[in-house]
Amino acid sequence: MSQEKIIAVKNLSKKFGNFIAVNDISFDVYKGEIFGFLGANGAGKTTAMKMLIGISKPSSGEALVADFDVNFQAEMVKKNIGYMSQKFSMYDDLTIKENITFFGGIYGLSRNQIKEKTTQLISDLGLENEVNKLVGDLPLGWKQKLSFSVALLHEPKIVFLDEPTGGVDPITRRQFWEMIYAEAHKGTTIFVTTHYMDEAEYCDRVSIMVEGKIEALDSPKNLKQQYNVTSMNEVFLKLARNIE
Amino acid sequence: MKRFLGFIKKEFYHIFRDKRSMFILFGMPIAQIMLFGFAITNEINNVNIAILDKSKDSETQKIINKISASQYFHIEQTINSESQIQSIFEKGKVKAVIIFENNFSKNLQTAKQGKVQIITDATDPNIANTITNYTNAILLNYIQEVNKTNIPTYSIDTQTQLYYNPELKGVFTFVPGVMTVILMLVSAMMTSISITREKELGTMEVLLVSPLNPLQVILGKVFPYVFLSIINATVIVILGVFVFGMPIQGSLFLLAAESILFIITALSLGILISNIAQTQQTAMMMSLMGLMLPVIILSGFIFPISSMPLPLQIISNIIPAKWFIIIIKAIMLKGATIDIIWKETLILIGMTLFFILLSIKKYKIRLE
Numbered sequence: 356m357s358q359e360k361i362i363a364v365k366n367l368s369k370k371f372g373n374f375i376a377v378n379d380i381s382f383d384v385y386k387g388e389i390f391g392f393l394g395a396n397g398a399g400k401t402t403a404m405k406m407l408i409g410i411s412k413p414s415s416g417e418a419l420v421a422d423f424d425v426n427f428q429a430e431m432v433k434k435n436i437g438y439m440s441q442k443f444s445m446y447d448d449l450t451i452k453e454n455i456t457f458f459g460g461i462y463g464l465s466r467n468q469i470k471e472k473t474t475q476l477i478s479d480l481g482l483e484n485e486v487n488k489l490v491g492d493l494p495l496g497w498k499q500k501l502s503f504s505v506a507l508l509h510e511p512k513i514v515f516l517d518e519p520t521g522g523v524d525p526i527t528r529r530q531f532w533e534m535i536y537a538e539a540h541k542g543t544t545i546f547v548t549t550h551y552m553d554e555a556e557y558c559d560r561v562s563i564m565v566e567g568k569i570e571a572l573d574s575p576k577n578l579k580q581q582y583n584v585t586s587m588n589e590v591f592l593k594l595a596r597n598i599e
Numbered sequence: 600m601k602r603f604l605g606f607i608k609k610e611f612y613h614i615f616r617d618k619r620s621m622f623i624l625f626g627m628p629i630a631q632i633m634l635f636g637f638a639i640t641n642e643i644n645n646v647n648i649a650i651l652d653k654s655k656d657s658e659t660q661k662i663i664n665k666i667s668a669s670q671y672f673h674i675e676q677t678i679n680s681e682s683q684i685q686s687i688f689e690k691g692k693v694k695a696v697i698i699f700e701n702n703f704s705k706n707l708q709t710a711k712q713g714k715v716q717i718i719t720d721a722t723d724p725n726i727a728n729t730i731t732n733y734t735n736a737i738l739l740n741y742i743q744e745v746n747k748t749n750i751p752t753y754s755i756d757t758q759t760q761l762y763y764n765p766e767l768k769g770v771f772t773f774v775p776g777v778m779t780v781i782l783m784l785v786s787a788m789m790t791s792i793s794i795t796r797e798k799e800l801g802t803m804e805v806l807l808v809s810p811l812n813p814l815q816v817i818l819g820k821v822f823p824y825v826f827l828s829i830i831n832a833t834v835i836v837i838l839g840v841f842v843f844g845m846p847i848q849g850s851l852f853l854l855a856a857e858s859i860l861f862i863i864t865a866l867s868l869g870i871l872i873s874n875i876a877q878t879q880q881t882a883m884m885m886s887l888m889g890l891m892l893p894v895i896i897l898s899g900f901i902f903p904i905s906s907m908p909l910p911l912q913i914i915s916n917i918i919p920a921k922w923f924i925i926i927i928k929a930i931m932l933k934g935a936t937i938d939i940i941w942k943e944t945l946i947l948i949g950m951t952l953f954f955i956l957l958s959i960k961k962y963k964i965r966l967e
Contacts, residue, residue: 433808446612457606
């Protein structure tokens with residue numbers, strides 16, 4: 356892993372009226388790392404991520420994503436990132452091929468690029484016989500893998516995954532994390548939010564958000580040492596209790 | 600541009616693969632126009648009536664022949680006394696009874712006045728009214744014929760002329776009406792549903808994270824419906840002209856331009872709704888309650904605005920459909936040109952701009 360910063364967040368805040376969803380957070384993410392963005396529901400991780408992917412304007416502070424400022428260059432940020440939402444957002448009434456063509460198209464891939472990518476993606480996932488099936492007819496696990504691959508179509512520098520493994524079985528989760536590893540190995544930075552603490556163990560570094568602030572940020576190993584516990588789950592519980 | 604085309608292609612996949620959308624888009628216009636054209640009508644045809652002729656002379660016979668020769672009435676039976684009237688109405692066999700007084704012909708000649716009584720079954724007031732009017736018209740016509748041959752007497756002769764719709768055909772009001780309803784339905788309801796669907800499924804988020812800008816996303820969602828609405832309007836006009844004999848006095852070009860303006864008005868309303876509603880269901884309810892009902896009830900399509908209570912008349916002014924119906928009726932029936940309907944056109948343009956601005960404002964708030 357290099358020490359080249361690909362995300363640099365400085366004093367980022369987001370207020371909704373009197374409510375402070377994200378309270379003055381600062382952190383860096385390095386190129387090629389798997390960065391876990393943890394927190395309980397409502398801790399502010401989705402809001403923070405929305406600012407990083409350029410669909411929500413920060414109330415104050417700044418963030419550079421792939422060297423572009425989210426405050427002023429949101430469009431450039433969008434071109435350089437991939438995004439997979441927690442709903443595996445593909446179109447159920449379109450076939451696998453049509454979905455790939457559509458998403459390739461809106462990211463500005465040429466017809467030939469799309470053709471190439473489709474063939475490669477289909478063979479990687481072993482979906483040769485399903486190409487012309489509607490996505491809605493696929494099992495959840497496949498949808499999820501497909502959704503991840505589609506988020507990577509335009510070869511983004513960073514891919515943001517918003518709770519990507521919600522609702523899938525442990526085996527599929529395991530396979531999914533293997534895909535994540537393979538991608539990170541190619542040099543893509545992975546920014547993943549989750550509330551499964553066992554998944555936190557797979558990340559290179561994790562940050563834990565509690566009530567709008569980042570309360571801890573380090574590798575899982577160091578965090579466990581620091582809090583003198585054996586699992587990330589316990590780290591998380593200790594942090595949450597301290598606040599209460 | 601290529602991105603945009605890909606987006607539109609995707610949108611058409613959605614529409615063509617959804618049976619419900621297909622039905623609303625293509626089944627509804629045809630079903631509605633057929634319903635309004637054939638079933639829901641104020642015109643009468645072959646209404647069953649009874650005759651009670653107490654005079655039984657040559658004059659009454661001439662009148663009865665005239666009545667029975669008209670396409671509006673069918674003489675179901677002749678009765679002999681007033682006591683039968685109640686019972687035949689109760690049986691529901693006839694809608695009206697026409698009674699000629701004793702010595703009708705004699706009175707006509709000596710007193711210059713013959714009496715005819717028309718009794719109608721007013722459980723259906725509209726039909727009762729129409730029957731009375733039609734019978735009066737037949738009698739009047741008869742009197743005019745008689746007066747031609749006899750020595751002229753003093754009388755006031757009213758000559759009624761009905762401009763623009765001389766036969767008082769219902770089709771002349773329902774073609775513009777159905778067109779308005781369909782354009783509103785397709786443009787506003789369908790777009791608001793299709794946009795909220797993306798929100799509900801989470802794909803809207805993915806689209807907003809993509810390099811497509813929000814304006815492109817909205818235009819991409821809306822464009823297919825502009826196209827389909829234009830097709831729908833064309834189908835309705837063609838059906839109206841060729842099946843129901845609707846005239847188009849004015850310029851087709853102006854008609855098309857005004858229709859496109861109204862489509863844009865409806866689309867901007869659809870976008871506004873989709874900005875407020877979070878789910879497809881809410882969007883559908885808002886479109887049905889907030890748009891469809893006012894369009895049907897307050898636009899002057901079915902109920903004349905001038906006979907509404909004042910508060911409703913005032914409210915009807917904020918309904919875009921009202922202005923559009925005035926415009927297309929003027930073009931179709933009166934052959935109006937733009938210098939006659941510019942005021943209504945400006946009102947529609949103003950409303951459209953207002954809805955678009957409001958949508959943009961709401962949209963920004965949502966993205967915050």
